[in-house]
Amino acid sequence: MNIAVWIVSGLLAAVFLAAGASKLPVTKEKLATDPKLAWAAGKPAGLVRFIGAAEVAGALGLILPGAFDVATWLVPVAAVGLALIMVGAAITHAQRKEWPNVAVNVVLFAMAVFVAIERFGPQSF
Numbered sequence: 001m002n003i004a005v006w007i008v009s010g011l012l013a014a015v016f017l018a019a020g021a022s023k024l025p026v027t028k029e030k031l032a033t034d035p036k037l038a039w040a041a042g043k044p045a046g047l048v049r050f051i052g053a054a055e056v057a058g059a060l061g062l063i064l065p066g067a068f069d070v071a072t073w074l075v076p077v078a079a080v081g082l083a084l085i086m087v088g089a090a091i092t093h094a095q096r097k098e099w100p101n102v103a104v105n106v107v108l109f110a111m112a113v114f115v116a117i118e119r120f121g122p123q124s125f
Contacts, residue, residue: 005118008111009062009075015108016082017059023052036101039092051085058082062115072119079116083109 023037027045040048061078065071090105 001118005115006066009066009079009115012079012082012108012111012115013059013062015059016055016062020052020055020057020059023048024056039096039098054081054085058085066119076116076119079112079119083112083116086112 023040058078058081061074061081065074086105086109090102090109093099093101093105
């Protein structure tokens with residue numbers, strides 16, 4: 001099971017690192033012109049950057065503590081944080097009636113919950 005958790009963690013980390021990194025260096029206006037990120041038009045710029053930073057931190061938190069065997073309790077905490085981000089994302093996309101995005105959010109939520117449950121368990125890592 002440990003290999004499966006590492007694979008899911010790696011996939012989640014790649015997705016959230018890319019998503020978060022794409023939100024950090026660009027302006028809110030530039031984000032709003034991307035059809036996939038049109039939700040950003042109605043949100044404060046600080047919130048968009050915070051979400052990007054949280055996604056990057058969560059991605060790093062999924063991999064680095066386990067890889068270096070330091071503060072491994074951060075892995076399930078990062079997974080829970082990413083799951084919460086996906087709840088907010090699903091709500092935002094549902095309000096905008098972007099159903100394919102909601103489906104992606106639900107899948108990423110389920111993956112994050114899987115990692116959190118497996119890593120909170122007594123036989124972590």
